[in-house]
Amino acid sequence: MSFAIRRTRALTGRTPAVAADPAIIEAAATGAWFAFSLSGGKDSSMTAWAAMEWLDDLGHPRERRIAVHADLGRAEWRSTPAMVEVIARRLEIPLLVVRRSAGDMVARWEQRFASGKARYEALETYNLIGPWSSSSLRFCTSELKAQVIGPALARRFAGETIVSVIGLRREESPARRFTPVVREDHRFAKPGNRANTRMMVWHPLVDWRTVDVLAGHDACGLPLHEAYGCYGSSRLSCAFCVLASAADLGAATRAQDNHNLYRHLVGIEAESTFSFQPGRWLADVAPHLLSNALARQIADAKHAASERRALEAGMPSGLRFVKGWPPRVPTRDEGSRIAAARSVILRRHGLEDRYPTGAAVRARFDALLTARNARDRQTGGKEAGLGRA
Template identity: 50%
Template sequence: MRRAPDERHQLALFTTGFEELRLSDDVRAAIAASAPVAFSLSGGKDSVSISHATAGLLDQLGHPRDRRFAIHADLGRIEWQSTPATVRAAAESIGAPLIVVRNRSHDMLSRWDRRFELGCRRYEQLLTYHLTGPWSSASNRFCTAEMKTHVILPELLRRFPTERIISVVGLRREESIKRRLTPISKREASCYTRKRGANILTWHPGVDVREDEVYAYCERHALPLPESYDLGTTRHGCAFCVLASINDITIAARAPGNRGVFLHLVDREASSTFSFQPDRWLGDIAPELLPASLAADLARGQAFGAERRELEASLPANLRYIKGWPQRVPSLAEAAAILTARARIMAMHSLTSPYTSAVQIRERIAELHDVQRLKEAA
């Protein structure tokens, strides 16, 4: 994909080693005003190459180099071990000082652990109809929001409280169907605007760059890349991503530097009864790496997971969770079926609940139903 028709009025093309970089009118104006520019670096080939090329474009446009810096969100234990060094070297290659930020409450592993713990507590209190698994997903990418966006953007505002800020992000439309709609630039939501006037303009200069261009550019400029590519992965980010391909996740599982994280995640699969990806258990990727005790725990967790899914599928379909749940109050017979399924699922996880009879189940859902209707009426 090259250029969307509705963008023709606002973009300019620049050759900086790639076939073209995109520049919209709002970004051009901010550059002309010497706005601070933050290069978001993950360590992957796209962020490294596009940041490097964009630095050259900024030089062409007369943007002052002392108004640029690189920023990286450290995700903790789930990072490839080479990522910190790669990011430092990438920042040096574009001539920008590096800022490293982290979520102060948790890393990705502890966030998944905590999500499952809280899900169990909510299930005990009958605040959820189905047990909630630990993992993020394509439809619920809280990992990206909490570990990157909600850490990087506030840091930019803290450093530049009264200025418009340009955040350079190396997304490419070729990467996925969803990313085909990536704009050249966008103003971030109002929550990232201060009364004093600061706001963040996210710029995607490499939206139309092709993958073959990226690899050629990295080689031509001898740009630093992490070991994951040498091992054969197609993308770089978290060592283990819920959206990763079978190729990438298999390589990650067998990389010696990821062994501790791999075993931690398989242990969480076993204890939660939820597979790391919707159609794939991480523990099945490299079973030869599992200690005998963990392999046995995983087999038990997989069996419990299959039973849990059957139990949840047997529940009244029109009582399942949707926005505004619960939509109605179950009959006493339906409440009895819910009680039976819940009792077995709670036994799998050694959970306890104050709702131990069909009458109590029905009364609890009726209570939640009344609360929800009051909210909707307010």
């Protein structure tokens, strides 16, 4: 065990150890590639440091290790890229920075709302879909991180065993309580693939507590991101994260470098009429940073949001989105109610009202059902149908 890890144990009064299993030990012994995912946050940095020393003890060659960072663009703290570079240099391994070719996190939110409006106009969705990711739809981590890092590693190290080292801890949330130490990752290297590439995910510090992680930073002399020490954030992700607490959102607004991003995201709230988080408007976190014009736009958006929710709540519940939507053609009365509710929402967003009457709505539902049934016949009923976010 390394000196740094021994000191961490002494400081915390506990004995946190690097979690591993026979599959990881074998991968290390056979010279697998280890890719350390760095976000700039405390968990990824400490995970990489502790795992590096654990691998050193096993004699794993350092030249078969790499750090990787998925750059989320404007959504990041401005200091994050530099922090990631600092940690990679301290680890003494090369850094691979990857980016989503279709645009950054902010562009993804904007694209989602634009797509949602187009589909709502075409009556391909029952309710208007907002721009933001959420706890149940975390495309921020899937599309802009995993779906970018995974293929990049699979291409770079084709034919190898690749271990992605990620700093998830069970203490972080109830959803992570059952995080495994190791799992096979078939998303980007399916079993029996032509290149014979194997991918695994390893969570070395899965049983560590926050106090262990912070003590480890102190013991190893690892720097902490400014979000923690300068601004009091409890975690690091995007500067403004859809999963952040009110306190962490407030912490982000105290950094002047985040002010333009803050106003831009509030502008998306104003345009879309969807709050950044369910029940919490980002605009309310630091209203003193908003211009008078933007504050007025937010007030109007909040009113429009209440109106939209009331209108959608009054639409027939039996026709709400389910897998394979739509379930049936509305009745005449239902069609009229849907058309009336949609007209207000469409007008608010400057969209064309292509189905302004109950009869037009019913005809559109009938066309959607016909198209779905035709697809089902071709695919054996395996398609999920329309209405997916």
